Amino acid sequence: MMELFDIFASAGLWAAVLRIATPLIFGTLGALLCERVGVLNLGIEGIMTFGAMIGWLTVYQGGDLWLGLLAAAFFGAMFGLLHAVLTVPFGLSQHVAGLGITLFASSLSYYVFRLAVPVASSPPTIEPFRPLQIPFLSDLPFLGTALFNQTAPTYLAIAVALALSYVLFRTPLGLAMRMTGENPHGAEAQGVNPVAVRFGAIIAGSALMGVGGAFLTLSAFNSFFPTMMQGRGWVCIALVVFASWNPGRALLGALLFALFDAYQLRLQTVIGKTVPYQLFLMIPYILSIAALAVMARRARVPQALMQPYRRGER
Amino acid sequence: MRFERRAHRPLILVLLAPVFALGAALAIAGVLIMLAGAPVAEAFGQILNGAFGSRLGISETLTRATPLIFTGLAAAVAFRARLWNIGGEGQFYMGAIAAAALASGAIAGWPPLIAIPGAMFAGALAGTVTLLLPLGLRLRFGVDEVVTSLLLNFVALLFVSMLIEGPLKDPLAFGWPQSVPVSEGAELPKLLARTRLHAGLLIALAAALLVHFVQSRTRFGMQSRAAGLNAAAARFAGVPLGMTLIKVACMSGGLAGLAGAIEVMGVKGYVTTDLSPGYGYAGIIVAMLANLHPIGVVAAALFVAVMFVGADSMSRVMDIPSYIADVTVALSLLTMLLSLFFTQYRISR
Numbered sequence: 048m049m050e051l052f053d054i055f056a057s058a059g060l061w062a063a064v065l066r067i068a069t070p071l072i073f074g075t076l077g078a079l080l081c082e083r084v085g086v087l088n089l090g091i092e093g094i095m096t097f098g099a100m101i102g103w104l105t106v107y108q109g110g111d112l113w114l115g116l117l118a119a120a121f122f123g124a125m126f127g128l129l130h131a132v133l134t135v136p137f138g139l140s141q142h143v144a145g146l147g148i149t150l151f152a153s154s155l156s157y158y159v160f161r162l163a164v165p166v167a168s169s170p171p172t173i174e175p176f177r178p179l180q181i182p183f184l185s186d187l188p189f190l191g192t193a194l195f196n197q198t199a200p201t202y203l204a205i206a207v208a209l210a211l212s213y214v215l216f217r218t219p220l221g222l223a224m225r226m227t228g229e230n231p232h233g234a235e236a237q238g239v240n241p242v243a244v245r246f247g248a249i250i251a252g253s254a255l256m257g258v259g260g261a262f263l264t265l266s267a268f269n270s271f272f273p274t275m276m277q278g279r280g281w282v283c284i285a286l287v288v289f290a291s292w293n294p295g296r297a298l299l300g301a302l303l304f305a306l307f308d309a310y311q312l313r314l315q316t317v318i319g320k321t322v323p324y325q326l327f328l329m330i331p332y333i334l335s336i337a338a339l340a341v342m343a344r345r346a347r348v349p350q351a352l353m354q355p356y357r358r359g360e361r
Numbered sequence: 362m363r364f365e366r367r368a369h370r371p372l373i374l375v376l377l378a379p380v381f382a383l384g385a386a387l388a389i390a391g392v393l394i395m396l397a398g399a400p401v402a403e404a405f406g407q408i409l410n411g412a413f414g415s416r417l418g419i420s421e422t423l424t425r426a427t428p429l430i431f432t433g434l435a436a437a438v439a440f441r442a443r444l445w446n447i448g449g450e451g452q453f454y455m456g457a458i459a460a461a462a463l464a465s466g467a468i469a470g471w472p473p474l475i476a477i478p479g480a481m482f483a484g485a486l487a488g489t490v491t492l493l494l495p496l497g498l499r500l501r502f503g504v505d506e507v508v509t510s511l512l513l514n515f516v517a518l519l520f521v522s523m524l525i526e527g528p529l530k531d532p533l534a535f536g537w538p539q540s541v542p543v544s545e546g547a548e549l550p551k552l553l554a555r556t557r558l559h560a561g562l563l564i565a566l567a568a569a570l571l572v573h574f575v576q577s578r579t580r581f582g583m584q585s586r587a588a589g590l591n592a593a594a595a596r597f598a599g600v601p602l603g604m605t606l607i608k609v610a611c612m613s614g615g616l617a618g619l620a621g622a623i624e625v626m627g628v629k630g631y632v633t634t635d636l637s638p639g640y641g642y643a644g645i646i647v648a649m650l651a652n653l654h655p656i657g658v659v660a661a662a663l664f665v666a667v668m669f670v671g672a673d674s675m676s677r678v679m680d681i682p683s684y685i686a687d688v689t690v691a692l693s694l695l696t697m698l699l700s701l702f703f704t705q706y707r708i709s710r
Binding site for chain 2: 082089133136137139140142143144146147151152154155157158161162277278281282284285288323325326328329330332333335336339340343346357358
């Protein structure tokens with residue numbers, strides 16, 4: 048029994064938590080940004096897949112690791128632009144448009160990947176991000192391994208969460224975004240252009256999703272393979288509700304979720320073969336569903352979420 | 362430039378919408394093939410040739426269309442009532458494993474007249490239960506069923522994987538994770554000798570007609586459409602909203618479960634975790650291309666099947682990944698959304 052608690056005392060667990068959380072932090076912040084201005088972006092799963100592919104491919108073709116992240120952000124932004132065109136001026140169903148983008152972006156990434164890399168028995172690899180050596184902090188006993196032995200994008204994710212929180216709640220731009228998500232007609236009366244705000248936020252949010260996907264191939268692993276996203280995007284959508292559309296809570300939610308995930312991975316090795324491993328793998332999805340059920344009624348949904356905005360039409 | 366709502370939808374535009382959508386999607390696919398450095402006309406020729414050029418090709422296309430008709434109907438029925446069932450993939454697998462479990466165990470050795478309907482019912486029931494869970498969460502807690510039904514797809518696949526590596530594992534499969542085979546009595550008869558085409562196609566066509574009848578001629582069909590068009594008005598007019606959605610979920614989940622059951626009974630004979638190349642997700646596209654009309658679903662399923670079978674055979678001849686089919690089909694969903702928009706709106710200055 049004690050073994051189940053001993054897991055928490057290992058520095059490796061906490062290092063894994065930060066590593067698992069990073070793509071979720073990027074993805075959740077991206078989805079949150081879109082939803083704060085009133086647009087649900089179910090393109091996330093496909094955008095993350097494309098980001099993972101294009102980031103990896105950029106580095107595989109000789110590009111720098113940071114160039115890979117940048118490429119993922121750029122193509123994420125392009126898919127975001129597509130989603131924005133479909134859902135803002137045309138006001139199409141955000142559910143169906145988003146799913147369409149997921150199906151399009153993921154199949155396109157498999158197509159491009161297969162074109163660029165011939166079929167091989169084991170997928171080709173790249174040299175991924177190395178853990179950042181921080182003077183003094185990385186050398187601390189336990190804490191150094193647990194918290195300060197991460198790659199640069201992980202620290203970037205945490206910085207983005209704090210920055211987004213500041214922008215959303217402490218700047219005029221953030222106020223304009225929140226107004227657009229709550230009441231676009233009222234925002235327009237205050238001189239805000241809801242269409243421009245929605246476009247900007249969806250594009251920026253989708254860029255973050257792309258970066259989240261690229262973290263998987265450029266830092267967590269070193270290769271790309273289809274189906275590697277495993278529903279992480281959908282988990283992010285659930286985390287946004289869990290976080291009640293608040294970037295700070297999104298950061299905490301992603302970390303909490305990653306803690307469960309890292310714990311179940313280690314639990315598998317402790318408990319061993321007596322329990323089917325599939326049951327452990329189900330836990331993240333079931334947790335997400337449970338979190339939705341608990342939080343759905345309590346969450347403060349942006350009032351204009353999923354409502355298309357047409358000037359002079361209500 | 363602004364968009365102005367049309368007073369009514371011209372029928373000709375509604376009928377032309379899928380044509381424009383497919384044309385645009387194929388044009389973009391052509392550009393992607395060109396970017397791959399391959400001759401576009403030849404590639405499309407190979408796709409058509411693969412799907413229609415031989416007896417085997419045609420039978421393969423119809424075999425692939427069969428599960429797509431079911432999952433397309435499942436999505437169409439649900440979307441009509443604004444029940445966003447995105448869990449078709451999971452329901453497909455649950456239906457498949459339920460049918461295999463029953464047809465290899467309890468009713469093994471029974472005559473086809475009992476075994477076939479029995480296994481089909483088991484599949485439909487399993488699909489229904491898988492959809493009732495997210496619907497229950499929506500009705501009880503107000504949880505958006507899109508995300509929950511999506512997440513359940515992964516749970517369902519893991520559950521099936523657990524069963525076929527555990528209690529339902531075929532001991533004679535040389536260690537491969539696959540389920541025990543369905544008994545001979547539960548196998549669907551073949552329609553064409555030496556092909557994979559099976560009687561499931563006829564069941565799928567009958568299902569499309571039945572859904573059309575239910576939606577256009579029964580009180581429940583009217584109530585489910587009313588729930589989708591305007592839930593508040595429907596409630597005011599006395600439609601029992603929760604009960605209607607539960608019935609819709611039984612129909613939608615049942616159809617998706619049936620897709621899996623019939624695929625097992627007609628094609629594979631056993632369940633693996635790659636039984637479906639995304640039939641559940643493709644069903645959403647089929648439903649949208651058909652503008653949610655059950656008869657249109659049959660035509661849309663044929664289009665998607667042609668793309669899948671044709672691209673498979675093209676990629677064997679030419680140096681283009683068969684993923685081009687998935688890209689084209691996904692694109693057609695987006696272009697169809699835009700086409701439908703222009704049946705409802707016109708551009709005004």
